[in-house]
Amino acid sequence: MPVARPDSSGARIIAHVDLDCFYVQVEQRKQPKLRGLPTAVVQYNEWKGGGLIAVGYEARNYGVKRSMRGDEAKEVCPQIELVQVPVARGKADLSSYRNAGSEVVSILARKGRCERASIDEVYLDLTDAAEAMLAQTPPESLDEVDEEALKSHILGLESKDGNDSKATVKEWLCRCDADHRDKLLACGVLIVTELRMQVLKETEFTCSAGIAHNKMLAKLASGMNKPAQQTTVPFSSVKGLLDSLPIKKMKQLGGKLGTSLQNELGVTTVGDLLKFSEDKLQERYGFNTGTWLWNIARGISGEEVQARLLPKSHGSGKSFPGPRALKTVASVQHWLNQLCEELSERLCSDLEQNKRIAHTLTLHASAFKSSDSDSRKKFPSKSCPLRYGTAKIQEDTFNLFQAGLREFLGSFGVKTQGSHYSGWRITALSVSASKIVPVLSGTCSITKYFNGPDKFGSTSEQLPDNFIDAAPLSPSGSESYSTLNSTELQNELPGEQVWIEHSMADLGQLEMKANTWNRLDPSCSISKQTSGRSMVSFRN
Template sequence: MPVARPESSDARIIAHVDMDCFYVQVEQRKQPELRGLPTAVVQYNEWKGGALIAVGYEARKFGVNRHMRGHEAKEACPQINLVQVPVARGKADLSTYRNAGSEVVSILSRKGRCERASIDEVYLDLTDAAKAMLAENPPERLEAVDEDALKSHILGLKNEIGSDAKANVREWLCRSDADHRDKLLACGALIVAELRMQVLKETEFTCSAGVAHNKMLAKLASAMNKPAQQTVVPFSSVKGLLESLPVKKMKQLGGKLGTSLQNELGVNTIGDLLKFSEDKLQELYGVNTG
């Protein structure tokens, strides 16, 4: 069968919005007295204190992680608050979290098309909104840039010792001599910062985001700086990002295929993988997988 070849996506602006410890945030909104305290959410199965499915950042400081059960978490952090997932008809009832996620989606969808990847993560196509901003009110004309946008992490942007990081971000966002792709990305970063603040205002939830030219890069970026931050991937930084990225970190390469690449081809990073031609990979793994 022929392989579908997508058109160039350089001009697309895609955000991946990832809620920070979402189940914990939902429980802390229901029980405000838990805010700022070590908290984790455990599964309805109570064996050994239940399996942890979300761990708040306050608890992580004590070494608590999602591979633990409740009893182990208590040993690592005696003051931790363990909140059990609601149960309905003998099974975990995730409707509370799913509905809270829908609140977030309704806000994000004001600026673009949403694709819900899970209860706590959303892909957002901001291409049209970014193009509209660039045409009507480009960043280079802005007198003031939102504080949260100035906290963006721009991959490849060098901050010299003693330099003002926010001033450097502002300069990058508002460059009049930037190429079209970077100008669209700058618009996307401004829009995402505004949306994240709106989510916080309306739902009390914080989220992190990655802004890039496709879904894969946006998802990678959203995990780089958490919580409550955003990371932007300019086209010029893509090669450097992928060069040292562990192959198992790439979507769809975390399982057997990634293990096969490591064992059979000696591929440990995406940089290693890029040394193989598409034809060679198709020869080894079949046309579509290759």
């Protein structure tokens, strides 16, 4: 929970852009005949027509909800079009949605610092763009304002007939007597309008947006008027917004903290927090949380928009509800292998396209013991250094699962011997790669040398696709770790040493490749150091 910087946060112009029913829009772009029809996207499983994961607005008008199954949705709306999520490896394949989201991000990033929060959500810091517009073409100097901008909702602004009509919005945008904050906000309204129209033109997707002085308020505003609309929160309207906002609607207050505020302090709205001093909140919830609560009650947040167009992590997961719960080690290993294949593909794609490598592999699982109803005992998450290559990721993930399962069963007093243990059920599995960092500028992946056929005739066989021996371990001491080929390593690290991690079974292949490099570059040599690691050296 970041502690705000109230001195500077009021001058910022932050937008939260949310793509409307995004999965449905992606499918409608694929099949234009679906436009205007009640449509929903369903999970691939066939039980009761599959679970709805996205519902278009036309379908919502008939009472269709995301909590429904496909069969139930058809009962409510017989003419509904149900589109199944693409499937790969027995699970939903979201790559088409991720790629479509990237199209939108590339457009939004043209105007300011951009933080991709999810597949269909983006934060923008438009402060610099708004300051530039205010200096060059301030809104009050405009004879005409874009028609779409005049459709904006300005919180707290109402005309005599009770609506924020176009004339009233134009008057607010073009006021000469507005303070600096409101003038910047007016510029933000015009910039976001332009961006939304550009997204529609280039991608055919509509989006809604919230514009405010910080991320927290922008996020709240983006959901107020949907679809294809935008809402602005002037500083003067913040108190009115928060006074009546249910506490559970605020980010990070939907769980235990929100429940504690309700039960222990009688807080039902964010505005109710104004009754308590900062000292009182700090005394009960700790210094940082207490300060954060005091700040959000006043609409204060100093959380920065992080310059992030790419995801911080990659993950792949699958649920196994009810009778589909996994109960054998073999079935778990099968599904872990499927998840790891997808993860490995995404890691390789990220490496090739964005020159980034991940450092940490993490396994998450949900489980219960069939003979015990104590649901408070959770399957422990497990992590280890990430080794690139499908087979390596599969091997390490399965080892993490086995360690987690032993610990989970141990919490019930069950002692395990080998792989012979039963009485447990797995209801969800996910594997993720995190701590992603850029590779040195101008370098490329060593995978090209370990994945392709030997170019020098040492062998005619295609090297296995799992042979990517460049594990991104954390540097220690004077050792260097890299994912570069021989020539690039010498350019980047003359006279340096580079560790390459590998299995002993792959050592022969590694030596063969090093010999190939040596033919190209005599300064390259390899020496075995310890089991599972070798050093590639370059002489000055």
